[in-house]
Amino acid sequence: MSDSVVSISGLSKTFAKADITALDDISLEIGQREFVSLIGPSGCGKSTLLRAVGDIVEPTAGSVEVNGKPARRARLDGDYGIVFQAPVLYDWRTVAKNIALPLEMLGWDRARRVARVKEMVELVDLAGFEDHHPWQLSGGMQQRVSIARAFSFSPALLLMDEPFGALDEMTRERLNLELLRLWLETESTVIFVTHSISEAVFLSTRVVVMSARPGRVSAIVPIDLPQPRMAATREEARFFELVTEVREALHAGGADLA
Numbered sequence: 374m375s376d377s378v379v380s381i382s383g384l385s386k387t388f389a390k391a392d393i394t395a396l397d398d399i400s401l402e403i404g405q406r407e408f409v410s411l412i413g414p415s416g417c418g419k420s421t422l423l424r425a426v427g428d429i430v431e432p433t434a435g436s437v438e439v440n441g442k443p444a445r446r447a448r449l450d451g452d453y454g455i456v457f458q459a460p461v462l463y464d465w466r467t468v469a470k471n472i473a474l475p476l477e478m479l480g481w482d483r484a485r486r487v488a489r490v491k492e493m494v495e496l497v498d499l500a501g502f503e504d505h506h507p508w509q510l511s512g513g514m515q516q517r518v519s520i521a522r523a524f525s526f527s528p529a530l531l532l533m534d535e536p537f538g539a540l541d542e543m544t545r546e547r548l549n550l551e552l553l554r555l556w557l558e559t560e561s562t563v564i565f566v567t568h569s570i571s572e573a574v575f576l577s578t579r580v581v582v583m584s585a586r587p588g589r590v591s592a593i594v595p596i597d598l599p600q601p602r603m604a605a606t607r608e609e610a611r612f613f614e615l616v617t618e619v620r621e622a623l624h625a626g627g628a629d630l631a
């Protein structure tokens with residue numbers, strides 16, 4: 374058995390009704406504790422690829438294995454957490470109850486849930502807001518709740534689709550740091566979709582560059598910046614070199630993005 378957490382092999386996806394080939398023959402191995410970003414022009418299939426890994430989209434050809442099991446089995450086993458671009462929170466549930474939701478679904482007893490929620494609330498810096506409802510929070514705070522919820526049950530794999538896309542630059546940079554801290558502490562594997570080259574470089578151990586439709590992997594850029602990354606990492610010469618490398622790979626893949 375390979376030690377890959379995610380093994381994608383010959384994956385293609387055609388949306389028959391729309392006659393769109395979103396993904397064409399993608400193969401990718403992702404190891405334990407990797408942080409892999411997917412970047413590419415709008416419509417190149419990043420969300421579709423993430424959804425195929427999460428068993429939300431059925432591949433037309435090829436296969437996805439997670440922890441050595443078919444994606445379906447891994448989903449049923451609760452092997453991953455998902456964070457979408459817009460935080461999907463339940464308005465009638467408080468912050469604490471939103472974070473506790475997957476724990477309830479997994480059948481954790483009350484004492485264990487309470488202890489974990491407390492821990493997660495502190496990790497994402499929301500202590501004091503446990504009894505607030507989502508509509509009483511800013512967008513950045515709501516996104517932190519959904520990140521806390523996704524991490525709450527320590528899933529082996531986190532799938533994140535542009536979770537910070539709607540946030541201002543300052544909030545985004547702060548959440549980048551929080552995310553990296555959670556990632557280091559929980560020893561999880563992350564697949565992260567973003568449009569931002571600098572965000573991809575800052576967060577990742579590898580950046581996967583996808584080409585315009587049909588989506589293919591056009592380059593893989595290993596990011597050798599030391600861990601833990603800090604705010605000052607963004608000012609290092611190596612950071613700028615890697616940003617340039619990813620930008621050039623995007624252009625070579627036909628991207629019309631920055």
Ligand SMILES: Nc1ncnc2c1ncn2[C@@H]1O[C@H](COP(=O)(O)OP(=O)(O)OP(=O)(O)O)[C@@H](O)[C@H]1O
Nearest residue numbers: 388391393395414415416417418419420421422586
């Ligand atoms: N359910 C669907 N039915 C038909 N076509 C779809 C469906 N989902 C995605 N597509 C098409 O597949 C292609 C890839 O879409 P996808 O959402 O994966 O792109 P993306 O890279 O995430 O784009 P963006 O950066 O804008 O979020 C697009 O052309 C899109 O129109």
Ligand SMILES: [Mg+2]
Nearest residue numbers: 419420421534
């Ligand atoms: Mg998308």
